[in-house]
Amino acid sequence: MADQNTTSATPALEVHDLTVSYHSKPVLWGVDFTVPQGTLTGIMGPNGAGKSTLIKSIMGLVEMNSGFAHILGGPLEKVRQQVSYVPQRESVDWNFPASVLDVVLMGRYGKLGLFKRPRKADKEAALSCLEDVGLLPFKDRQIAQLSGGQQQRVFLARALAQDADIYFMDEPFAGVDAATEQAIINLLKKMREQGKTVFVVHHDLQTAPEYFDWMVFLNTRLVANGPTKKVFTQEVLKETYGGKLSLLVQVGDLLAEEGLPPRKG
Amino acid sequence: MTLIAGDYWSMLAGCLVAIPCAILGCYLVLRRMVMIGDAISHAVLPGIVLAFMLTDKMDTLPLLIGAGSLGMLTTFLIEFLHRKVRLQEDASIGVTFTWLFAIGVILVSTFVSNVHIDQECVLYGDLVNIPFDLMEIGGKEMGPVAIWTLGLVNLCVLAFVWIFYRQLFITTFDPSFAVAIGISATLWHYALMGAVSMVSVASFESVGAILVVAFLVAPAATAYLLTDNFKLMLGLSVLFGIASAILGYLLAISLNSSAAGGMVTVAGGIFGLVFVLSPRYGMFSKKLRTLFKVA
Ligand SMILES: Nc1ncnc2c1ncn2[C@@H]1O[C@H](COP(=O)(O)OP(=O)(O)OP(=O)(O)O)[C@@H](O)[C@H]1O
């Protein structure tokens, strides 16, 4: 835990009045929400909604124009060791001369400080994370020789190796087959049971209500934030995704099936 | 062809240029920053000249400081033009270093006239004369000054990449993740460019400002084609660097031409040979595609 003041009642994430812009064009505007600990939260919104930007600004990778993001009740610097980040897979060059184990070991670097080298314990932790994502047989492979879904799992294993309390994952299911997606979501649910908080950027509205118990809907502004049962409604979806009719009809059916209340607009 | 003692000093100097260049070159190639390396190796020139004008000597320390600050200035200007002014990166690089280099050339040709520093030497290096500038301590000859300078630079670069291996590795592969876990990508970017500046200034006397970039790129690019393992890539690039320096020097004496020119020709030749003969062609063509995206 961060310090004595942190209890399970402290929100995992508190974003206040967050505005971010690229070259003076705002991408996030006055975003304000709070997510409790122990949730598996879906961050949802159309392409270009600012989902990646939200995570990057929380992780201090892009500058905020205004507002702040507090993790476990404080700024990122105070809890950095407890926060883990999975970037979008396309953010790195996979032809890099590194093995799967090399990359997963990077998850341990944050705890090592300036001069210490990874020890046996770090290597063992990395190997056990590789086992969790089913990639142990691939540990010595060069990362270029993996499929897209396997590369995605390498990133996941690296995040697991950080042994954090809060996880931010940018599209961990992109390019992953159905069986792997199921395995990963089971892993994430297990992490939630252990009291960890996991944020996942996700695109598939069909699977979302089954995966997440909390959702944040975003489209430059915050559209909705709350428990899935409360916010996964046709009205919110319409406001988030605009008038893409076919999609909304599908989700309308889905809502009926799931017995979630399709609020009348 | 007979070699005299001086030739061995020159070859050694060539190797001592090739080794740190090859090592730093691996990082530049993987970071797609080869052209920034090129820019720095040119832009240190005004720093060298200013240091010389202020102290009136070719002392190592002022030179390293002068070149180091110019290297930082170059890195900063390129970043500034690219990120804040939003000029394309190649345009930012081009505009920055040609300008600084031109200032250096003007400074050399108008204000400085000295056996140690003239236009010719600055542009093309002077490997052959290295053995004649000897270090003396208490009246005792200790070998060429350049060997001592280059040796020191080699030690610094080796220590740098040895001690900070992890930081350089992670900020090269995934700078965003590095920043997220508290390892500053900017800090290590500048540290690396500082090292490149230092190596450039130590090398310019031997191989000249124009050809330093060849020592930065060719051995590293050759090694990149041959291995999937980063540590092995570092090792192979050093081997290719040394081979280019020695074989290139021999080629140059047998043709009675520029030593640095010979070395770069051989370095290019080795790259070509590996490119054609590599046994693992599949991997190869894939890597070439990334490599050419770099240039
Ligand atoms: N580095 C950048 N420079 C300029 N504009 C950017 C940059 N990164 C993102 N943008 C813009 O910011 C907006 C939000 O981008 P962001 O990547 O956060 O969207 P996203 O919700 O993650 O989308 P996706 O679902 O496609 O991943 C987009 O309009 C995008 O064009």
Ligand SMILES: [Mg+2]
């Ligand atoms: Mg995104």
